[in-house]
């Protein structure tokens with residue numbers, strides 16, 4: 609079997625693989641969710657298996673927890689570990705200040721809690737996720753099911769006074785029923801098109817009763833690994849103040865990843 613990746617999957621894979629260079633023996637690591645993060649979990653699992661890398665992973669979704677366990681990564685809850693050295697996670701959009709929209713897969717509540725409880729957060733993303741202004745990707749709002757239609761109306765009313773281009777909120781569905789998060793909540797997706805002031809919007813949305821958390825990550829991420837379809841990555845590290853470009857080779861031995869399907 610060959611490890612034949614589409615350009616977008618190659619971009620995700622090389623970003624994920626490069627991000628594992630941030631991981632050292634003995635670290636407690638927040639394991640993100642989504643397709644890019646799944647590649648990172650697979651790469652870490654491979655290091656655990658082949659190098660005996662000694663890490664503890666705190667997963668940000670039930671799906672990531674299942675994958676990590678299958679791969680032999682030691683898994684713990686955030687309450688067991690309390691604080692993490694690093695979280696590595698994907699994103700739906702990121703801007704030049706490394707502010708993010710997350711939650712396209714419905715996991716942003718746990719992701720935000722875990723990333724905030726980490727010394728560092730590194731985002732891994734294909735280059736298409738970089739935007740000038742956040743908001744083309746619908747902003748997820750984790751919402752308590754009780755009274756969600758009233759909450760939705762309140763959100764739309766609140767958006768009238770915000771610096772955004774669109775104001776529609778839609779309930780995320782899973783076939784014919786509402787999508788339910790790992791925390792038992794619904795998700796309202798906000799179709800804002802462009803967010804003028806992400807920090808202000810985040811604060812205002814979190815004031816609305818019934819909103820548990822929004823998918824804006826402001827001042828949480830401090831490095832991004834951007835993958836390209838040709839196998840190159842750009843690493844922007846705000847802490848170190850560096851920007852580097854590298855070629856990540858895909859090896860024959862990477863065939864072990866060929867069955868990955870997240």
Ligand SMILES: O=C[C@H](O)[C@H](O)[C@H](O)COP(=O)(O)O
Pocket residue numbers: 640641642643644645697698699700710711712713714715716719
């Ligand atoms: O809820 C999902 C997460 O925030 C993901 O990290 C995000 O949606 C990016 O996912 P992907 O890597 O599959 O594009």
